Amino acid sequence: MDERRTVKVSKYLSTHLRHQPERIGLTLDENGWVAVEELLRAAARHGFALSRAELDHVVAANDKRRFTVCRGFEGGVEGGGVEGDRIRANQGHTVAVDLDLPPAEPPAYLYHGTVARAMDAIRAEGLRPMARHHVHLSPDRETATRVGARRGRPLVLTVDAGAMHRAGHVFRVSANGVWLADAVPPRFLRLRG
Template sequence: MPHTNDLKKKAKFLKYVLGLRPDEFGLVLDKEGYVKIKELLKAVHEENGWRSFRQANINEMMISLPGPLLEISENRIRAKDGQQIPKRVSPENLPKLLFTCIRPKALHAILEKGILPMGRNHVILSSDKNMAKRIGRRIDASPALLTVSVDNAIQQGTLFLQAGENLFLARSIPVDCFTAPPLPKEPRVAKPKEPPKSRKQDRFPGSFFPEMTEQIEVIEPKKMTRKQRREKDIDWKKSRKQTRRR
């Protein structure tokens, strides 16, 4: 029974998130009122006591609780009665600044092409900087915060829709309509160390030092024939006799 009561409480909370105030949790529903289950889980994991909540718990709710408050279609989920969810409307009074976050590694592309939906149907912006950071941390642990000038964007043809109290949508934001943090410095690539140069001996005028790398020609003595050896022996004997006579 305690487990069933816990499931009922969680189901009612999800009913509130999906059926009443998805914008309060940084969620934007599609035209049918659905949101991807993984997006819902990322949002509720930010709440106390919900860190271990998984899709298996949602499936258990659908099976165990009578008259489930939720509906699942493939990888999407919505409140069964979501008539009170905020509709997308053209805002009457837009704030001067809106905020959105991106992955830091996408900053180079954003500065060249503008802010794009990045896998979504719209760019999600917020008038609350903390909410923008909260949504950004779902895609990157340290997101880059962008500040959008609403007036400049409107002058360049950007249309904004409001999806709740502080969430806004746009197809894209032109390049010169927002400010971004400075680009991260590229790490310096260490140059490979050159091998130490061999020290050459000092050379002075008139001196000669053979290079060790040059091959030294070795002159081998010529072999004497037998006749030459006899003649050499005779000459040596004659020379010895003459020395004795003296």
């Protein structure tokens, strides 16, 4: 599968597994899962023919490991696996789902990529999830830089995750290594880069 098609399929999956499943007639379960065959049929009905092989390729090849495929109804293969009959997005939902991720102790520091135009609000209010369920934090500066660069010249914020955790804030980590927090108050942020 060529790179343009891979990107197109990944964006299609993100749209319908994270934000607008109803647009193609999908209903995600409470944890964000949907049957792979149901997804493929819905996509075809709405003019986006997608084979199982293409879906498996996108799940396996996606550098951000955005999706997980698993067997049955008791969990299964972690992010990037392609064996199974259910699929979900690993994080970033704007629709109501409970990813059922346990609390986890974060590393001492995490990172968040942003742009200059967001900094006044961040200084005043900290990081908020906006339309998503959680604030997304990266385990390294390089990833945060790439995230910030999607919206312009990136700035990287260092999050004192260790201090936040000691202060009682809860962190979770998705199957693809993205750290999630309900919010990050300004006092735990430092601008670098």
